Structure formats: structure tokens, C-alpha cells
Amino acid sequence: MLKLVLPKGSLERATLELFDEADLGVQRSSDVTYRATIADPRIDEVRILRPQEIPRYVAEGLFDIGITGRDWIEETGSDVVSLCQLHYSKATARPVRIVVAVHADSGVERIEDLKRGARVSTEFPELTRRFFTRHAKVPDIVDAIVDLTETGSALRAAGLRIIDTILVSFTELIANPAAYEDLPKRHAMSQIQSLLEGTLEARGRVLVKLNVAEVDLDGIIEILPALKSPTVSKLFGEGGYAVETVVPKSDINTLIPALKDHGATDIIELPISKIVH
Numbered sequence: 001m002l003k004l005v006l007p008k009g010s011l012e013r014a015t016l017e018l019f020d021e022a023d024l025g026v027q028r029s030s031d032v033t034y035r036a037t038i039a040d041p042r043i044d045e046v047r048i049l050r051p052q053e054i055p056r057y058v059a060e061g062l063f064d065i066g067i068t069g070r071d072w073i074e075e076t077g078s079d080v081v082s083l084c085q086l087h088y089s090k091a092t093a094r095p096v097r098i099v100v101a102v103h104a105d106s107g108v109e110r111i112e113d114l115k116r117g118a119r120v121s122t123e124f125p126e127l128t129r130r131f132f133t134r135h136a137k138v139p140d141i142v143d144a145i146v147d148l149t150e151t152g153s154a155l156r157a158a159g160l161r162i163i164d165t166i167l168v169s170f171t172e173l174i175a176n177p178a179a180y181e182d183l184p185k186r187h188a189m190s191q192i193q194s195l196l197e198g199t200l201e202a203r204g205r206v207l208v209k210l211n212v213a214e215v216d217l218d219g220i221i222e223i224l225p226a227l228k229s230p231t232v233s234k235l236f237g238e239g240g241y242a243v244e245t246v247v248p249k250s251d252i253n254t255l256i257p258a259l260k261d262h263g264a265t266d267i268i269e270l271p272i273s274k275i276v277h
Contacts, residue, residue, distance in 0.1 A: 006067055011069070014091075066173075077126065096149060102161055106161075198274035204250065211243075216264070220262050224247070231244045
């Protein structure tokens with residue numbers, strides 16, 4: 001039903017890992033081939049292409065659905081439907097930024113400090129042109145660069161300093177407008193979206209289950225972090241309760257001992273694959 005296009009390059013590994021965790025494993029004959037398959041009845045074709053090409057290909061109807069960055073959607077000016085932001089990038093869950101950077105010793109602190117006719121090097125000529133036009137400057141080609149950064153470390157290592165941000169860019173799941181108006185395809189897109197968002201939501205979280213006596217229940221509930229209220233069930237034939245909730249994995253090393261100190265027993269920590277709202 002759906003023709004899907006995924007990004008190669010910097011987003012490739014993180015995207016393939018996400019699809020694998022979402023039980024939409026991408027299979028291909030080698031790491032360099034652009035043709036792939038997913039064993040899912042909703043997905044007929046899969047291609048892995050450069051992210052800068054994906055918005056245009058989706059807009060033109062070559063693919064129904066794809067993953068790329070907001071940076072390339074804006075750069076190409078492509079008419080696509082944004083189904084959702086997917087909070088992952090090459091190495092973190094943070095968005096990337098397109099920034100203006102200059103040599104650390106240039107003396108330039110703000111965009112306004114760049115002289116008219118300053119030379120700018122970039123992979124994003126349209127975004128750069130629009131940004132500098134708003135600032136009444138027409139850049140030539142390098143007194144500054146416009147580049148993509150996730151943490152800024154590579155720019156600092158190159159002796160560059162960020163002076164402004166043009167765009168904050170999340171990875172996005174996008175769709176062709178005509179395909180989105182096709183109700184069966186839209187339903188399939190929504191289901192794929194739920195799997196991907198549910199997988200990202202589950203990252204860094206675990207399920208905690210425990211038993212507790214009635215007298216200690218309020219104390220346990222008070223220290224439990226939870227997405228919503230914990231689930232509490234009366235134990236059959238006993239005067240206690242079973243409690244379960246989803247908590248951040250980063251809290252578990254202090255939470256489990258605290259639960260035990262407050263009277264919890266039979267504490268179980270379980271991994272979570274997806275959280276679908």
C-alpha cells in the first residue's frame with residue numbers, strides 16, 4: 001500500500017534502529033544498497049536515499065511517506081504533510097540546529113557585525129539567503145559558515161563560534177498530500193506513526209511492579225513517579241495491594257531501594273518496547 005523512503009547518511013543508523021525497535025525491521029542485501037523491504041502488509045516499497053532529496057520525492061508523489069529533517073523540508077520548500085516530529089537525531093533525542101558560525105577570533109559577536117558582502121559557505125543556500133535577506137545582508141561565498149550541528153562540538157573543534165541559529169530541526173515523518181487524502185493510506189500512515197512514536201516514548205522508561213501492605217500503600221504511592229496515576233489492584237485473599245507504574249530508567253537505581261525501605265516487596269523491573277497513547 002505505502003511507498004516509504006528513509007534517510008541515508010547521518011540519520012541512517014538511528015532510523016534503522018528505530019524501525020527495528022518498532023517491529024518494522026528494514027531488510028536489505030547490503031549496507032550500501034538503496035532498495036530495502038519491510039515485512040509489513042502496509043508497506044509495499046522501501047528506498048533509502050539522501051535526506052535532502054526526500055521532501056521533493058514525497059511532494060512529487062514518488063513516495064507516499066518518508067522520514068527527513070525539517071531543515072531539508074524548509075530548504076527545498078516542498079509541499080508535504082508533516083505527520084509528526086520524531087524526537088531523535090544522529091546521536092541524541094535533541095533536535096539539530098542550522099547555525100551561523102564564524103572563526104572564534106573574528107571579533108564577530110552578532111549577525112549585525114558581519115560586513116555587507118561577507119562570504120558565507122553552506123549546504124543550505126535557500127535557507128541562508130532567506131535568513132540574511134531578513135537581516136538586510138546579501139552574503140557572497142567565507143567569512144562565516146551556515147551549518148548543521150547537534151551539539152556544537154565539531155564547530156568548536158574547528159575553531160568556530162556560533163553567533164546565531166537559523167532553524168531548529170527535528171526529524172519528521174512526512175506524507176505526500178494526495179496520498180494523505182486517500183483514507184486507507186492515511187489509516188496505514190497513522191498506524192505506522194503510532195508504532196514509531198510509541199517506540200520513542202518507551203525509550204528510557206521501565207515498568208515497575210510491586211506488592212505492598214495496605215498500611216504502607218500511601219507511602220509507596222507518594223514516592224512513585226508515574227506517567228499517570230499508578231495502577232493499584234487488591235491482592236486476592238490478602239490484605240495487600242499490587243502496584244505497577246512506568247518510571248524513567250534513570251531513576252531506578254534510587255527508586256527500588258527507596259520502595260523497599262517504604263515496605264514494598266516482590267519488586268520487579270521490566271523493559272518496555274512501546275507506549276502507545
